[in-house]
Amino acid sequence: MTAFGASPERTARDLFAQAAGEAFDDAALEPDAVEELFYGNFMGEFAEVQGHQGPLMAEAAGVSGPSTRIESACASSGVAVRHGVNQVRSGQADVVLVGGAERMKNISTAEGTKALSAAADALWEIKAGVTFPGAYSLMANSYFDEFGGTREDLAHIAVKNHSNAVENDLAQFQMAIDIDDVLEAPTVSSPFGLYDCSPMSDGASAAVLVSEEFAEANGLDTSVAITGVGQGSDSLALQDRVSIPETPAAVEAGETAYEDAGITPEDVDVAEVHDCFTIAEVLALESLGFYEPGEAITAAREGETTIDGELPVNLSGGLKAKGHPVGATGGAQISEMTKLLRGDHVNSDAVSDATVGLTHNAGGTVASCVVHVLEVVE
């Protein structure tokens, strides 16, 4: 992944070319080894009036063959990774490039907010005045009503994720915050203050996925493998859900990925989950089976998901502090988790015994979700 942050002078193609180049270096492969590109982007139409980014990004990365742009809102590149994995598994390709990019800081926050709203239901949510901070605050308030919990519980999640990012050079906010910072920040949409919300970001991510056979035949690094994939969907509009503070698309994605990898939630040592808002991390941990519904709200506060906890969550800093260039986020989770498991992430020491990592990437109010299981291969 590129460093996430504000680089309004750089185009999405420029960002993706950098990420792809670093992926090729890391994989010790040349671009011409790639047979197909799966690329995620969400809001290029709004930020650059640029669709049809599949062939554009193939050219930027120097690869040929089929190229497909996947758009699943903030899960765009996570879904691109899944389809890339499936293409390799099906035997139709040995080497694919996956990833995504997003440019968000070259337009105003108002324009960005409008663009992001395209991930919700234009007819039944956006026309009623809901923005994404608003939609997730409905989920948070509904959670509080149903299960209990407080703004301060959520604040611990923001503090934790900022803390994890302090030494991560790729993170947008390498800055510690405390509980008072969170609670005293300007309100965005009650119960959220500024620090409950992930930022607008520019950035790109990329990974080279290869078949086991190709890796062995070419003497490539096989220390970490994607062993499980899962994707799920839900009603786009919150109003059509059975329960507002639950995310069944994540349940479906998680269960599918666990079964695919032949593991259970208990086997997971470290996780990167989609904390676009603090409440989202809570919903993710419950949907993924790490906690019962209503139980994850205190996980950060109790230290269970902190860097020295039983299940460290978002050691990268998460979307909150690493940044959230939406179309790049799912691929960035794969990149950070690979480094964490391989031992070359700044926070790897905290999980030196970890062998199983999980990534959870969500679109909209989790109307779509994709989960990957990564494992250390001996």
Add this chain to the structure above:
Amino acid sequence: MTAFGASPERTARDLFAQAAGEAFDDAALEPDAVEELFYGNFMGEFAEVQGHQGPLMAEAAGVSGPSTRIESACASSGVAVRHGVNQVRSGQADVVLVGGAERMKNISTAEGTKALSAAADALWEIKAGVTFPGAYSLMANSYFDEFGGTREDLAHIAVKNHSNAVENDLAQFQMAIDIDDVLEAPTVSSPFGLYDCSPMSDGASAAVLVSEEFAEANGLDTSVAITGVGQGSDSLALQDRVSIPETPAAVEAGETAYEDAGITPEDVDVAEVHDCFTIAEVLALESLGFYEPGEAITAAREGETTIDGELPVNLSGGLKAKGHPVGATGGAQISEMTKLLRGDHVNSDAVSDATVGLTHNAGGTVASCVVHVLEVVE
């Protein structure tokens, strides 16, 4: 496919729900049999400020499981079909829903033209003032310069495709035109007049794809099968191409699909190709190996691709007369070709001996292309 045309009061979700419902009826399956959705849409961000259409369309169609929106400009649903085929072939699903939708007539022609421009290079083509009629007219003039040919040659393509659509109730223009109509029409971008250009359209398409095993186990119609798929890419901007009047992405897609199906161009009995502009049909026929470069310009004029010719092309009416709701077009080609081969299309009688059909769906100025081979299964 739904009837193509102007239905500005209907949302894309409404159109896709209709197409999916008709596909379920045709397949004799209930929506709950579907395991995954691959859905193509190009300009929903501009027409409806609606992205994230995967879960939206899954809900509209009444299906659950993973749902993915594919965006490859005007090849969006063709690419969605390919990924759906690959998912079934890989053994990861027995039943998938594929298709696409586009809403174009609820916005002005100027807004629609801006939206379509997102399929070209925003930095190097659109900012230089190129629109899609302009880009394809560059291709036509370059073709004339390199290989010869006249506006009147192109006019025969428009006349042929309109003629094919006269009895097709799903077509936008069920109206015959003659050569003078084409040559005397207002100029859009020289050498193109109005009748050289496909229209703005609303519409949707859908198909249920099933594995051979599932079809046999459930006694479903297996009279037509997709036996070959291929996809290719090229530089997004015309200026980066080696040759303006050639489309190597279509060559790559075609050769891959032929090899996949184990056939050659000579085996193809009937074709639906992406005639967004009259010249595009010429370039398609040459790239697909039916003609040498420079030779297809007179194919319609000589009657070789007419309804009673050796290789009938665009018996549906093509994009020109059937209409071109861009995200629905690739899926509509599959729908029309299936009917042609199965014997229940209004123009089936003209190809009653046909056993092999080909569909060619292009994005932008053929920066992306997908080809499918469909065969009658005895």
